[in-house]
Amino acid sequence: MDDRTILSRISELVDEEHRLRTHAQQVENSTDEDRTRLRDLEESLDQCWDLLRRRRAARQAGNDPDTAGARSVNEVEKYLQ
Numbered sequence: 512m513d514d515r516t517i518l519s520r521i522s523e524l525v526d527e528e529h530r531l532r533t534h535a536q537q538v539e540n541s542t543d544e545d546r547t548r549l550r551d552l553e554e555s556l557d558q559c560w561d562l563l564r565r566r567r568a569a570r571q572a573g574n575d576p577d578t579a580g581a582r583s584v585n586e587v588e589k590y591l592q
Contacts, residue, residue: 514566514576521559528552554584561587 512520531549535541541549558581566576 512562512581514563517559517563517566521556521563524552524556524559528556554588557587558582558584561590 528549531541531545531552535545562579562581565579569576569579
């Protein structure tokens with residue numbers, strides 16, 4: 512996956528997240544399904560941003576960015592910055 516594809520995926524996920532959050536505000540009650548989907552979206556976004564940062568760091572260090580693969584949700588979510 513190249514940077515452009517990752518950025519496109521991030522855009523899609525953010526759009527869906529905004530739609531769900533807007534819908535939740537309009538109906539004042541979100542369903543368990545909506546909350547689960549929002550959590551999944553947030554985790555996917557974290558994975559995409561992590562991958563993009565790692566690809567950029569690899570490129571800046573003179574390494575092949577294609578060697579950076581997506582990390583698991585658990586690894587990305589538990590990462591201490």
